Every structure is written in structure tokens, then in C-alpha cells.
Amino acid sequence: MNNIFTDSRLREEIRFALDKIGFKKPTPVQEKVIPVMLKRQSVVVQAATGSGKTHAYLVPVLNDIDVDDKYVQAIVTAPSRELADQLYKVARQLRDASGLNISIALLAGGQDRDRQIAKFEQNKPQLVIATPGRLLDFADKKILTLDRVKDFVIDEADMTLDLGFLADVDKIASRMPKDVVMSAFSATIPVKLSNFLRKYMEKPEEIVIDNPAVIAPTxxxxxxxxxxxxxxxxxxxxxxxxxxxxxxxxxxxxxxxxxxxxxxxxxxxxxxxxxxxxxxxxxxxxxxxxxxxxxxxxxxxxxxxxxxxxxxxxxxxxxxxxxxxxxxxxxxxxxxxxxxxxxxxxxxxxxxxxxxxxxxxxxxxxxxxxxxxxxxxxxxxxxxxDNRTAKARQLDPHMKGVVKKVKAKRKPGYKKKIRQAIQEDNRKKRKIEARHEMRHQKRLRKRKREQNR
The missing domain is CATH 3.40.50.300 (P-loop containing nucleotide triphosphate hydrolases)
Incomplete structure (x- = not known):
């Protein structure tokens, strides 16, 4: 299989940049996502943190920007300012290594808004990396126009949903052109997120990168x-x-x-x-x-x-x-x-x-x-x-005696009697356990009251 980092569909400058920053072999998510996005097809990607998904979308997004057109052509959203800042640094590293004259702006909360506006208007960014709230604010104030955006990427989409920013993303997406290529990257795809994506994506390519070990073996x-x-x-x-x-x-x-x-x-x-x-x-x-x-x-x-x-x-x-x-x-x-x-x-x-x-x-x-x-x-x-399961299958000594005694008599219905005896014994045990649990919770509440004094 050809290495996507050397694919002729990528600009020579991008290929040079990837080699310069030490990207020799693509990760599974990069190998599957980059070709799809190069075809300008929407994609929903489920991949774990640390799988290389940031470059999986930044490479085709930067590749698609026309350096001569000084307007916002691509937007990437991240649910927190820390994530947005991190993506901004990665995008600038790739841009600088390529030597392409692409203007990139960071719009995130926690920074001086007036300074962001002045910088934005001065630099005329072509790629914007932003938190949903600040991006919507700029769009509402007509500082940023969304009607010519070609690529829209939602990073950490599940976290965007968890933090309550999906409504802002919805308002942003609704103002973009119908032919915008939307991509979503997420560790999980909850039902609510899936419904939102279907609203804006028609038959997206769905890519799931299996994570064989949830926790790294190291x-x-x-x-x-x-x-x-x-x-x-x-x-x-x-x-x-x-x-x-x-x-x-x-x-x-x-x-x-x-x-x-x-x-x-x-x-x-x-x-x-x-x-x-x-x-x-x-x-x-x-x-x-x-x-x-x-x-x-x-x-x-x-x-x-x-x-x-x-x-x-x-x-x-x-x-x-x-x-x-x-x-x-x-x-x-x-x-x-x-x-x-x-x-x-x-x-x-x-x-x-x-x-x-x-x-x-x-x-x-x-x-x-x-x-x-x-x-x-x-x-x-x-x-x-596994201990609980094993113990659940074992009878205590008392019940073993009951079973042995009933079996010895071998009277009609002995199996039913055994079953009833076991059920009754379990009922008594559950009652005792419930009583212990109530006492345990009472002790916990008492301890908390004493700590809060």
C-alpha cells in the first residue's frame, strides 16, 4: 500500500513538511482519513486520544486552502481553550514547515476579545481554530463570515456534547454553505451526537479505529x-x-x-x-x-x-x-x-x-x-x-446439607423442594445483606456529618 504522506494529491510543500517534522509512516487513522478528506467527502471518525487524528484532518484541510484567497476557508472547533490552543500550535508547526503562506487564527475564551478582533481583521485568516462560544460570538457580530467556508471540522465531538456546546455548533453549521465538507472526530459517538451529525451530513464515510487496549500496555x-x-x-x-x-x-x-x-x-x-x-x-x-x-x-x-x-x-x-x-x-x-x-x-x-x-x-x-x-x-x-461469580455458584454448608437430605429421600417433587429451599435461603441472605448495607450507609452519613462540623 502506498504511503499517504507521499501521495501526489498532497501539495509538494505539505509532503516536504511531513517529512521535515518526522512523519514517515501514517497511523491507522491518518491512513484511512486523509484519502477520504482529499476526495472532499464528509467523514465521521471514532478514534481514541493519541491516535494521530489531529494530523489526519489538518493535512487535508491545509492542503485544500487556496493561499491567494484571503477569507475564512476552513474552521476547526475544539470544546476547550486548552485544546484549541494545542491544535493552533500543531497547525502552525505544519504550516511553518511547509512554507505555505496560510494565515491561521485562534479564537478562544480567556483571551482579550478586542485584541483578538484587531488581530483577526489585520491578518485575514484562512484557517480558524476556535472554541464554539467565541466563534459564534464573532459570527454574530459579523466579524467573521461563514458563507464561504469549505471545510468544517468538529474535534472532540463527544466532549463538545458533554460540555453543552452542541447548540452553538448547530448555529454555526446552519450558516455554512450546503456544500461545506463537515468532519467530526470523537472518542465515542453517543446517540444525541449521531442525530446531530445526520442533520448536516449526507451519507458520510464512517471510520472506526479499533483501540485494542483501552489502557496502554505500558x-x-x-x-x-x-x-x-x-x-x-x-x-x-x-x-x-x-x-x-x-x-x-x-x-x-x-x-x-x-x-x-x-x-x-x-x-x-x-x-x-x-x-x-x-x-x-x-x-x-x-x-x-x-x-x-x-x-x-x-x-x-x-x-x-x-x-x-x-x-x-x-x-x-x-x-x-x-x-x-x-x-x-x-x-x-x-x-x-x-x-x-x-x-x-x-x-x-x-x-x-x-x-x-x-x-x-x-x-x-x-x-x-x-x-x-x-x-x-x-x-x-x-x-x-470473578470471585463474586464463583461464590454465587457455590452453596453454603447449611444448604449442602439440605440438598443432600432431600435427595436421599428421593420423594416426588424433591427437585422443586430443593429449589424452594435455596430460594428461601437466598431471600434470607438478601434481607440480612440489606440490613448490613443500611447500617453501613448510616455509619457513612454519621461520619460525613462529623467531618462537616
């Missing part, structure tokens, strides 16, 4: 049942017993990020924090300091799980399981990148084991561990699914 992915222990103290213990090169600790809310970062700082650790509540300037400064090696520990919200690339992460700690289970895949994926070994530890309590089961169903494999003598060691978890 990552040791551990599950730590902390019982009634303090989460913050467990995190501190994990951070100090192994001395990671760079650790990312994920919490679900900015309040939890602040609380955990303050606690770790009070224990003498130099901690950086990243979440949506800090200013853009502060966030950029923090990321720069992390990349320069000034911090060994970073506490972050899920904002950092998708869109912020920090090299050298050797340890990821999930302080809690995210509300959106899929985020845990992106969290863990921050370590073990580029073939390097990585380690992830997820903290869990007994009442969260059903969510662990849901993650296992999604293909996320965990190794159960415990802290012993200052190290993480394997353990067999009493709630592990």
Missing part, C-alpha cells in the same frame, strides 16, 4: 480500596513512598482540587494546581513552570485530562472516580505515553465498586493492590467480579 493500572481511611492522607502516602518524576492527581471539582492542593502543600510538598477557576494567564504560567520541572506534583480537574499535554508524567492518581466514567481513560492516558512505562492508581471505597464494575465492562482492567510496609503490593479483592 501502564500499570492499580485499584486501591481505601476503606474508611482519609483520601488526602492516602494520596500523600502514595506521592512520598515512590518519589515519582512527575505526578498528576485528578479530582472531580475545582473545590476538591483546591482542598487537596492546600493539604499537600501543608505537608511540605510543592504543588501546582490546574482547574477552570484560575485565570488563563495563571494557568499558562503554571503549565510553563511544570514543563520546566519546577513542580513534581500537579493537582488537576478533568480539564487537564483532555487537551493539556504534559511530558514525563510517571504517576497518575485518581483521587476519586469521575462522574463521567470515560474521563478516567483520558486521565490514565496522561502517563505511559510514547512507549514509556507509566503507573496509575485509582482510590475507591466499597460503595463505589459498582462503578468499578462499569469501568471493567468498558474494557478498563485494574490490578487490585494494598499498601503494605510502605509499598503497593497485589491483593485479591473480596468484591472482585
Amino acid at each position: 501502564i500499570k493500572n492499580d485499584l486501591l480500596d481505601i476503606g474508611s481511611k482519609d483520601r488526602k492522607k492516602i494520596v500523600y502516602q502514595l506521592l512520598t513512598m515512590g518519589q515519582p518524576y512527575l505526578a498528576l492527581i485528578f479530582a472531580n471539582t475545582k473545590q476538591k482540587v483546591d482542598e487537596l492542593a492546600d493539604y499537600l502543600a501543608s505537608q511540605g510538598l510543592r504543588v501546582a494546581k490546574i482547574h477552570g477557576g484560575i485565570t488563563e494567564r495563571e494557568r499558562k504560567r503554571t503549565l510553563r513552570e511544570v514543563r520546566n520541572g519546577q513542580f513534581q506534583y500537579v493537582v488537576a480537574s478533568d480539564l487537564a485530562a483532555r487537551g493539556i499535554d504534559i511530558d514525563g508524567v510517571s504517576l497518575v492518581i485518581n483521587y476519586e472516580i469521575p462522574k463521567d466514567l470515560e474521563f478516567i481513560i483520558h486521565r490514565i492516558g496522561r502517563t505511559g505515553r510514547n512507549g514509556l512505562p507509566g503507573h496509575a492508581v485509582t482510590l475507591v471505597r466499597e460503595e463505589e465498586m459498582n462503578r468499578v464494575g462499569a469501568l471493567e465492562h468498558m474494557g478498563v482492567h485494574f490490578d487490585f493492590v494494598e499498601i503494605k510496609d510502605g509499598a503497593l503490593v497485589p491483593r485479591t479483592h473480596y468484591r472482585r467480579r
